Amino acid sequence: MKTENIGFKNELSFVCALLTGVAESSQVYPRVTAEMLTSRELALIYKGIIELFNKGKAMDYTLLEHEMRALDHELYAEMNGLNYVGDGLLSVVDDVHVTTYADLIVEEYQRNSLRLLAMEISGKCGSRDIPVEQILQLANTKLEEIAGMGVNSTSTRQISEIGQEVVAHHTRLLENGGTSVGYSTGLKGMDNIMGGFMRGEVAIASALTSHGKTALSLHMAVQIALQNIPVYIISLEMSMEQLYGRILMSLSNVSPENLRMHGLTETEIAVAKSLNETTLRELPIYIDYIPSARPEDIRA
Incomplete structure (x- = not known):
């Protein structure tokens, strides 16, 4: 395994948290993409995890290694499969900080992207043949792209999808004879006033x-x-x-x-x-x- 630096340790902890099987890939994907990981080996593992997720399969090391071999057989053999992260799995046993690791990975990727953009802009500024307006437009476009990196767009929903979930919830409530839309407080009068505790609300x-x-x-x-x-x-x-x-x-x-x-x-x-x-x-x-x-x- 390569010499560990802070960035690599973040990526290792991120991947190992997903390997525990407790965290769902939907917590971090598609917000974090494989190209954001600087380690080729960890990126391959993450690609395999996402392949399993997209196929609707639960975390399974045998299936994951099958996906990794299919993606890059040569690199898989070079890193000896999941043995590459054996030490990391011993230190990360749950998914408590998986979103924090994801934040750090996105942030570092944005920093690297800004450095590359600065170099590109600097190079273009040195050429008198490129109009300033074109450089400014390039800078603005790239800055918007970088600002949008890691933004979770999965929270955006089409209204009918939301409606279907609401109707399904009320249908289950009716079939089960429930009297509170939310979680019952155990106090009938309180349930009548507030409808129980609602998911996502703070009482x-x-x-x-x-x-x-x-x-x-x-x-x-x-x-x-x-x-x-x-x-x-x-x-x-x-x-x-x-x-x-x-x-x-x-x-x-x-x-x-x-x-x-x-x-x-x-x-x-x-x-x-x-x-x-x-x-x-x-x-x-x-x-x-x-x-x-x-x-x-x-x-x-």
């Missing part, structure tokens, strides 16, 4: 201190998780143990005073153990305690 619960915001939020979190929808709770002030206690009390008759001050009774301990091993074990609720969280911490 804010606002009230004075000690007016039940946390209790309400935890209740809705549990109800949503009971629908087998994963819930991620970030706490800025309450510890994980305190949040667990709130959830435990919402699902049982455990005494708040005993849990917080006197200690649980033998019966209450048995109840807590039973919930831990049954309902709570299956509940897709994940809690993170970040007392001094910054927006970037939460986003990460």
Whole structure:
């Protein structure tokens, strides 16, 4: 493997994140093209990944190597297939930062494109035979192209396609006997007012201190998780143990005073153990305690 530099490490991490099979190629393609990768070897792997994606096939190393051989048999043999990224796969185990790696690759490609454009413009400026207007037009056209590199156009949709998805969603809701367009909060009155939680929307619960915001939020979190929808709770002030206690009390008759001050009774301990091993074990609720969280911490 070639000597690693920052650009190469970004490309290696990018490709390996896709190789985990967790990230979908649609997260970065067609925003990132193979020509943006400076490494011929990594570009070949990425081309193979995109070929699988375009054929509607899930990530599979055997199928991927087949695509790589078909694309460039000589380079495939030279790099010994996916063994080329063996070390990288050990250090990248998920897709958490795949879009960040994509941003870095696009940015570096734009920088290189700007350097080449600067050299081209400089050369043309040295020739008196080329009108300034022509040079300016060339510069403007190329700058627009460079600015558009890596722009994700997949968010653009034809209106009827959007309509078909909306109708399909409401059809499923009708067939399943649902009463909320969004995810039910577990509170009928709340669902009647807001229609449940809508995908892509941000709901804010606002009230004075000690007016039940946390209790309400935890209740809705549990109800949503009971629908087998994963819930991620970030706490800025309450510890994980305190949040667990709130959830435990919402699902049982455990005494708040005993849990917080006197200690649980033998019966209450048995109840807590039973919930831990049954309902709570299956509940897709994940809690993170970040007392001094910054927006970037939460986003990460």
